[in-house]
Every structure is written in structure tokens, then in C-alpha cells.
Amino acid sequence: MSLLSLKNVTRRFGSLSALSNISMEVPQGELRAVIGPNGAGKTTLFNLISGFFPPSEGELLFDGQSVKGVPPEKLVHRGMIRTFQITEIFLDLSVYENLEIAVETAHGLNLRPWLSPARRRQVRAHIDELMQTLHLEDLAYRMAGELAHGDQRVVEIAIALAREPRLLLLDEPTAGMGDEETDRMTDLIRHLHQERGITMLFIEHDMSIIFNVADRITVLDNGHLLAEGTPAEISANADVQAAYLGAAR
Amino acid sequence: MELLLFNIFNGLIIGIFYALMALGLSLILGLNGIINFSHGGFLALGGYIAYSLSPVIGFWGALIVSPFIVGLLGLVVERILIRPLYSRDPLFSLLLTFGLAMIMEDLIRTFWGANGLPFNVPAALSHPLSQTYFFVTGYRVFLVVLALLAIGSLFALLRYTRIGVRIRAGNADLETVSALGINIYRLRAINFGVGILFAGLAGVLAAGRLGLTPTMGASLIMPSFVAIIVGGVGSLLGSLLGGIIIGVAAGIVTTYYPAASDVVIYVIMAVVLVVRPRGLLGQEGLLE
Amino acid sequence: MNATTIQDKTSTLGGSRAGMSSVDLPRLAAALVIWALLLSAPFWLPLVGGYTVLGTRVLIFALVTLGLNLLLGFTGGLSFGHAAYFGLGAYGTGLMLKFVTASTPLAILVGVLVGGLAATLLGPITVRRKGIYFAMITIAIGQMFYFIAVRWNSLTGGEDGLTGFARTNVHFGGWTLDLHNPTNFYYFTLFFFAIGCFVVWMVLRSPLGHTFVAIRENPKRLRFLGLPIGVYIWIAFAISGFVAALAGSLYALLNNFTSPEDMNWILSGDFVIICVLGGMRTFWGPLVGSVIYVVVQDYLSSITVNWMSFIGAIFVLSVLFFPWGLLGFFQGRFKK
Numbered sequence: 001m002s003l004l005s006l007k008n009v010t011r012r013f014g015s016l017s018a019l020s021n022i023s024m025e026v027p028q029g030e031l032r033a034v035i036g037p038n039g040a041g042k043t044t045l046f047n048l049i050s051g052f053f054p055p056s057e058g059e060l061l062f063d064g065q066s067v068k069g070v071p072p073e074k075l076v077h078r079g080m081i082r083t084f085q086i087t088e089i090f091l092d093l094s095v096y097e098n099l100e101i102a103v104e105t106a107h108g109l110n111l112r113p114w115l116s117p118a119r120r121r122q123v124r125a126h127i128d129e130l131m132q133t134l135h136l137e138d139l140a141y142r143m144a145g146e147l148a149h150g151d152q153r154v155v156e157i158a159i160a161l162a163r164e165p166r167l168l169l170l171d172e173p174t175a176g177m178g179d180e181e182t183d184r185m186t187d188l189i190r191h192l193h194q195e196r197g198i199t200m201l202f203i204e205h206d207m208s209i210i211f212n213v214a215d216r217i218t219v220l221d222n223g224h225l226l227a228e229g230t231p232a233e234i235s236a237n238a239d240v241q242a243a244y245l246g247a248a249r
Numbered sequence: 250m251e252l253l254l255f256n257i258f259n260g261l262i263i264g265i266f267y268a269l270m271a272l273g274l275s276l277i278l279g280l281n282g283i284i285n286f287s288h289g290g291f292l293a294l295g296g297y298i299a300y301s302l303s304p305v306i307g308f309w310g311a312l313i314v315s316p317f318i319v320g321l322l323g324l325v326v327e328r329i330l331i332r333p334l335y336s337r338d339p340l341f342s343l344l345l346t347f348g349l350a351m352i353m354e355d356l357i358r359t360f361w362g363a364n365g366l367p368f369n370v371p372a373a374l375s376h377p378l379s380q381t382y383f384f385v386t387g388y389r390v391f392l393v394v395l396a397l398l399a400i401g402s403l404f405a406l407l408r409y410t411r412i413g414v415r416i417r418a419g420n421a422d423l424e425t426v427s428a429l430g431i432n433i434y435r436l437r438a439i440n441f442g443v444g445i446l447f448a449g450l451a452g453v454l455a456a457g458r459l460g461l462t463p464t465m466g467a468s469l470i471m472p473s474f475v476a477i478i479v480g481g482v483g484s485l486l487g488s489l490l491g492g493i494i495i496g497v498a499a500g501i502v503t504t505y506y507p508a509a510s511d512v513v514i515y516v517i518m519a520v521v522l523v524v525r526p527r528g529l530l531g532q533e534g535l536l537e
Numbered sequence: 538m539n540a541t542t543i544q545d546k547t548s549t550l551g552g553s554r555a556g557m558s559s560v561d562l563p564r565l566a567a568a569l570v571i572w573a574l575l576l577s578a579p580f581w582l583p584l585v586g587g588y589t590v591l592g593t594r595v596l597i598f599a600l601v602t603l604g605l606n607l608l609l610g611f612t613g614g615l616s617f618g619h620a621a622y623f624g625l626g627a628y629g630t631g632l633m634l635k636f637v638t639a640s641t642p643l644a645i646l647v648g649v650l651v652g653g654l655a656a657t658l659l660g661p662i663t664v665r666r667k668g669i670y671f672a673m674i675t676i677a678i679g680q681m682f683y684f685i686a687v688r689w690n691s692l693t694g695g696e697d698g699l700t701g702f703a704r705t706n707v708h709f710g711g712w713t714l715d716l717h718n719p720t721n722f723y724y725f726t727l728f729f730f731a732i733g734c735f736v737v738w739m740v741l742r743s744p745l746g747h748t749f750v751a752i753r754e755n756p757k758r759l760r761f762l763g764l765p766i767g768v769y770i771w772i773a774f775a776i777s778g779f780v781a782a783l784a785g786s787l788y789a790l791l792n793n794f795t796s797p798e799d800m801n802w803i804l805s806g807d808f809v810i811i812c813v814l815g816g817m818r819t820f821w822g823p824l825v826g827s828v829i830y831v832v833v834q835d836y837l838s839s840i841t842v843n844w845m846s847f848i849g850a851i852f853v854l855s856v857l858f859f860p861w862g863l864l865g866f867f868q869g870r871f872k873k
């Protein structure tokens with residue numbers, strides 16, 4: 001069964017259709033990329049899936065249940081979590097503290113004015129585990145705001161991972177990164193997918209990453225679904241080439 | 250019945266002061282993004298300057314000149330003290346204008362004395378217009394008319410002049426306005442000046458009605474906040490409406506239960522906040 | 538030098554020094570010095586030209602601003618109406634002593650409950666709004682209590698204030714604590730100040746406190762971790778309301794008097810500037826700010842009638858030049 005499915009989803013803003021009649025299925029465990037020229041509706045699609053606004057028409061299902069009109073903060077509890085195009089982390093706190101908040105929130109401890117030593121150790125172990133997975137140990141006591149852009153994005157993913165999401169939405173995870181950082185992020189995404197089996201949906205511009213890691217690719221153009229298929233199928237698709245060549249001038 | 254009418258009329262006049270003050274505060278809150286605690290100080294200053302000017306240039310001259318002097322002073326304050334704070338946490342502009350209010354009140358006390366002063370309006374304006382309704386004096390009617398004129402011209406300015414259109418646009422979306430290449434610093438300065446001008450005008454009018462005390466502004470500023478909250482933050486029309494509503498409501502309550510006349514406006518506010526958190530005409534999510 | 542940077546900054550999370558099993562020595566030393574100074578204050582205050590009641594007043598202001606700072610400095614909630622809960626605590630205690638009981642502890646308890654519950658009940662109305670809108674609503678709601686105190690003459694004594702009550706001695710079994718003695722009352726107040734410190738310190742190093750700081754730092758991020766932020770701001774508001782009420786209650790006992798001025802918005806502004814003066818993002822900032830504020834005000838009002846201008850100038854200058862307060866300023870210095 002699909003973890004996420006969109007059935008004939010349309011989203012209008014006033015008279016403008018940002019997304020028209022999109023249908024897509026993301027099965028459990030898949031790594032799916034969403035691509036398309038600027039203004040194709042990728043971010044609108046993301047915002048819609050993560051609950052910023054409901055579809056004007058059509059149905060949105062997560063884990064077989066309708067999540068149409070469910071706000072983002074509720075979707076988190078069902079296991080869907082996202083990152084943002086502009087990194088959203090706690091810049092004035094250390095990396096450790098960023099993860100501490102994420103882990104305590106994930107464990108539902110926010111209302112506690114104190115913790116038992118056992119709990120404290122449990123939280124601590126989870127944070128350590130996250131830092132290990134994401135290779136953040138050396139940065140633990142640095143302010144998140146002082147980190148390189150690429151590291152900040154990793155912290156953001158770590159925060160999202162603390163929740164142990166079933167579906168992770170990554171909005172342009174490598175935007176603004178240098179080659180080395182991009183490679184690291186690519187490895188990370190592949191690792192999370194393969195080792196942890198997290199279903200992921202990500203928007204990306206860098207074609208090399210997409211064709212490297214994605215199981216399947218969804219191509220949007222002008223708010224329409226242009227094509228969907230494996231990397232091989234997409235690279236052979238004449239419509240996609242036309243759209244990209246057209247957009248790339 | 251006559252007492253009720255009297256109190257409603259009185260409430261209307263007080264409400265107009267609230268509205269004049271709330272409009273200026275609301276303008277500044279919207280575009281400059283600050284709660285101007287010193288607004289009451291500027292109001293009082295408007296009254297006192299008119300008091301000192303009127304022996305020289307007469308009541309009418311003072312009525313016109315004093316608000317402009319106060320407005321100019323507002324421009325100076327904006328340029329020197331407020332402008333550095335725009336990019337900072339709103340807490341700081343709040344505290345700065347709070348301190349400014351204390352300084353202004355203290356300076357007024359030092360220059361003009363701590364005791365109340367009478368501010369005489371022209372004899373032609375102080376006669377009752379009606380035998381039955383003795384309280385409808387010429388000055389009170391004049392006050393209402395003049396305030397409405399000022400408010401009307403403010404709305405016309407915002408609607409029909411280029412600067413007014415920009416101020417309104419900046420209220421809605423400052424980033425876009427600055428992206429259009431409009432100098433938002435100048436826009437904010439002008440906006441602040443206009444807001445203070447209204448405080449000055451309200452000060453002169455209030456001086457003729459309520460007399461002069463160093464704390465006259467401070468006692469008007471809280472109800473003006475309430476007027477803004479009731480009317481809805483971000484809506485100038487709401488501030489106007491809010492001011493008049495709470496003024497009249499206080500007037501009505503004065504008739505039946507005078508002790509509660511100060512409290513009633515806060516009760517109205519609390520009810521509005523519970524029932525309609527964004528206020529009567531407010532927009533969702535503004536200034537948050 | 539990098540190590541100091543980290544330690545200073547991690548203090549924003551209330552000293553959760555995870556990853557370090559050893560105790561943070563400079564911080565501990567500072568706390569020990571502060572407590573030693575507070576415990577010995579009645580002995581050294583006269584030597585530096587002070588007097589015990591001045592010390593008690595500092596403690597009371599430090600207590601209310603400690604609570605306020607949990608909301609203002611750590612959660613980022615701009616409350617400009619905390620004098621209301623301070624004043625409610627004062628009136629609650631004063632009225633109890635005047636009309637109901639001769640027991641000081643009972644009067645304190647009632648004062649704390651009145652002010653704290655008022656904050657708890659009104660919290661939900663205010664936390665629906667953020668930023669300066671929140672500030673405006675907190676001021677206006679606070680002012681409502683001010684006018685009630687002014688107008689309800691028969692109960693509160695109106696503008697003249699509430700008189701006719703006095704703190705009474707406290708009895709523990711066969712032992713009596715003579716509270717009429719100013720030094721004893723100082724220690725009595727210090728005891729409650731210590732409780733307040735302990736509560737705030739506990740909260741700050743717990744997940745609850747971490748959540749408060751996270752709200753200040755990035756509410757959007759937190760919302761997308763699935764947290765209802767309003768609830769947590771409300772909790773911070775309520776805790777700070779209870780602490781403010783406790784301080785107000787002690788203030789009424791100190792003066793054997795309370796007046797509407799104890800709940801006016803001017804006093805709310807004073808509380809906020811105390812937090813800013815000392816350093817909003819530091820634990821001891823409120824105490825440092827209170828020392829400066831209370832001493833300066835005491836001194837100024839004895840030498841000039843224009844003390845209000847000076848206090849106003851302190852507001853303006855601290856905003857322009859020391860926005861992160863004295864402690865924040867020194868911590869910034871260390872980092873360089």
C-alpha cells in the first residue's frame with residue numbers, strides 16, 4: 001500500500017491554478033524526487049502535502065487515511081515531517097541543544113519540569129545516536145548559527161529524524177551547497193533511505209543527485225504532472241527533455 | 250434621560266479623543282511597527298505648547314501651529330532615537346518610548362508646573378447652543394466637527410495621495426513596498442510625523458475641554474490601546490470605531506454606575522478578545 | 538577561547554551542560570558569591586551606606602523580575618502587564634490580614650493564589666496573540682485591575698491605597714519568628730527568593746524550560762515539530778504570574794501598605810527594564826537589574842525632584858547602548 005497518495009489534487013489561488021489534477025503514489029520505503037522548472041509547483045505541492053493548505057479539489061491520503069485539512073503540527077504526530085528551503089533550526093543554540101529539544105519533543109517530554117536520571121540517560125542516548133548517525137559529534141558544542149550552511153542543513157535533518165518519521169519531506173536539501181557538501185548530503189540521504197528505510201520525498205535541482213539516489217522521479221511542469229518513472233525512464237522521456245530544454249533556454 | 254444623553258454626548262467627545270490618539274498610534278504601530286508609549290507625552294506637549302502660544306498668536310493660531318511643532322519634534326525623535334531600532338526586537342522600541350514618555354512628563358512638570366492649568370477657549374465657542382441641552386456647548390460641537398474633519402482628511406490623504414497609498418501598502422506588506430524601490434525610511438518618518446501631528450491636535454483640543462495636567466496624555470493612552478484592540482490592530486477605521494465605542498460605553502455606564510466607568514472599557518476589550526480575537530475590523534495575523 | 542564561547546552560549550538553555558559530567562566551575566563560583574553576599578547583606582549593607590529595608594526591596598524586585606524573565610527573557614513573551622499580578626498578590630495579602638486572618642503565612646498563600654490564578658485564567662486570552670500585539674493586550678488587561686483597585690473604594694481604599702494591616706509574627710510550634718524586626722523580615726524574604734530561584738532554575742534545566750527557550754528562538758520550527766506553542770507560553774505566563782504574586786505579597790508585608798500604583802503599567806515597565814538592565818537572557822540578570830534600579834531610584838529620589846527624567850534616560854540609554862544588559866555585556870566581552 002502507498003504511504004502517501006494524491007488523487008486528482010488541484011490547488012487554486014484565486015483564479016490561478018498552482019497545481020492541476022495531480023495524482024501520485026509514494027509506496028512505503030521509496031525515495032522519490034520531485035523535479036521541474038522554476039514555478040512548476042514543486043514547493044506548492046510540498047506545502048500542500050505537509051498541510052499548509054488543503055487541496056481545492058481531490059484527495060490526499062497518508063497511510064491510507066485522509067489528511068485533507070489536517071494542519072502541519074498534527075501531521076507531525078502521524079509521522080510526516082518536513083524540512084524547509086530556508087533552514088529552520090535554533091541558530092542561537094548549540095547543535096547539542098538543537099537535538100536535545102528535538103529529542104525531548106519526540107519523546108513527548110515537553111511538559112516535564114524535571115526528568116528522572118533514567119529518562120535523562122535515555123534522552124542522552126538518543127541524542128548521541130543521532131549525532132553519530134549524522135556525524136555531528138565534533139560540532140556538538142558549536143552554535144548552530146556559526147556552522148557552515150551544509151552543516152546547518154544536516155542539523156535540520158537530524159531534528160526531523162529525532163521524531164523517527166515515516167515520511168520525510170526534504171525541500172531542496174542541497175540548495176546553496178558546494179560540491180563536497182552536496183556529496184555528503186547525497187550520501188546521507190542514501191544512507192537514511194537504505195539503512196533506516198525511511199520513505200522520502202525531496203525537491204531537488206541538482207540532476208546528478210536525483211539520478212544517483214532516487215528510486216522514482218516525478219516531473220512537474222506548470223502545475224501539471226508531466227511524467228513519472230525511474231531515472232532511466234525520465235531521462236529518456238521526450239516531454240521532460242522538451243520542458244527542461246525549453247526552460248533552460 | 251437627559252443625564253443619559255449628557256453622558257453619551259460626553260462619552261462621544263472623550264471617544265473622539267481616544268480615536269484621534271488611537272489613529273496616530275495605529276498608524277505608527279502599522280508602518281513603524283512600534284507601540285509608541287510617548288504618544289501621550291506628545292499629546293500633552295501639544296496642549297502645553299498651545300497654552301504658551303495662545304497669548305501671542307491667539308487660540309486659532311495655536312490650534313494650527315502647535316500640532317505642527319509637535320509633529321516636527323516627532324520627526325526629530327524618530328530620526329535620532331527610533332530609527333536605529335527598526336531592525337531590532339520590538340521590545341526595545343517599546344522600552345525606549347516608555348522612557349521617553351517619563352522624560353517628557355517630567356520635563357512638562359518642570360517647565361509648566363505640576364498643577365493643572367486652565368486653557369481658555371474663545372468666548373464665542375463656550376456658550377451652550379440649546380437651552381434644554383445645556384451641555385451642548387459650541388466648543389464641544391466645534392471639537393467634534395474639527396476632529397471629524399481631521400480624521401476625514403487623514404483618510405483622504407491615505408486614499409488619494411501617493412504617499413498615502415504607499416503608507417497603506419507598507420502597512421500591508423513592507424517588504425514588497427521596499428522591493429519596489431520606495432524609500433521606506435522616509436515613508437516611516439513621514440508616517441511617524443503624521444501620527445504625532447494627530448497627537449498634538451488631540452492635545453490642543455483636549456486642553457480646551459479637560460484642562461492641562463502633566464499626566465493628561467498618560468491617562469488617555471491606555472483607553473487608546475483598548476480602542477485599537479477593540480477595533481482591530483491594523484485597521485484605522487477600526488481604531489476610530491473602537492475609540493468612539495468605548496467612549497460612549499463609558500458614558501453610558503457613568504450614568505448608571507459611575508464607579509465602573511473606567512473598568513467597563515477593559516471588560517469590553519476582554520469580551521472582544523474572547524469572542525473575536527482579531528478585533529472588530531482587524532486582519533488575521535497582522536503584526537505577529 | 539572557543540571553550541568559553543560555548544559555555545556562555547549554552548547558558549541560554551538554562552545551564553544544561555550536556556556532554557560535560559563535571560560541574561561548571563565559574564558558574565558555581567558566581568552563584569556561591571551571590572548567595573554569600575545575599576546571606577550577609579544585613580551586616581555589610583550599613584557599611585556601604587545602605588539599609589536593610591533597601592536590601593529587602595531589592596530582593597522583592599529581583600523575585601518578581603526573575604519570574605517575569607522566565608516569560609520575557611527565556612520564552613520571548615513581551616509582557617508589559619506583570620504589575621497587575623504583583624499588585625493582586627499585594628492586595629490579596631493585605632485584605633486577608635485586614636479582614637480575615639492574623640496569620641502572615643495564610644495571607645501570603647491567599648495573595649499568591651489570587652495573583653497566580655488571575656494570570657493563569659487570563660493567559661489564554663493573551664497567548665492567542667504574539668509580538669507587540671501580545672504586549673498591548675497584557676498592558677491593557679493589567680490596567681483593568683488598576684482601575685478596579687482605584688474605583689472599588691470601600692474595599693481597596695481607592696487611590697489612597699490599602700492601610701490598616703500589618704505583618705504579624707510567624708509561629709512554628711513553640712518558636713516565634715519576630716517579623717517586625719527588619720533583619721528578620723529580610724531573611725524571611727530571602728527564603729522566598731530562594732524558593733523562587735530554585736523553581737525557575739529547575740524549570741530552566743528541564744524539558745519544559747528547553748521548550749520555552751526553543752519558542753523564543755524559533756517558534757515556527759517548534760510548531761513543525763508538532764507542539765502547540767500557545768499552551769507553553771501560557772504555562773510560562775502562569776508560572777511568572779505566581780512568582781510575581783508572591784513578590785507582591787511580600788511587598789505588601791514590607792510596607793504594611795499597598796496602593797494602585799503597585800499594579801500600574803508604569804511599574805510593569807519598571808519590571809521589564811530591570812530585566813533588560815541586568816540581562817534578559819541570564820539567570821542572575823533580574824537580581825543585578827534590581828540592585829541597579831532600586832539603588833539608583835532610592836538615591837535619585839533623595840537628591841532631585843527630576844528623578845523621573847533620569848529613570849527615563851536609563852530606559853533610553855540602556856536600549857540604545859546595552860540592549861543585552863550588564864551581564865549580557867560582560868559575557869559578550871569574555872567572548873572576544
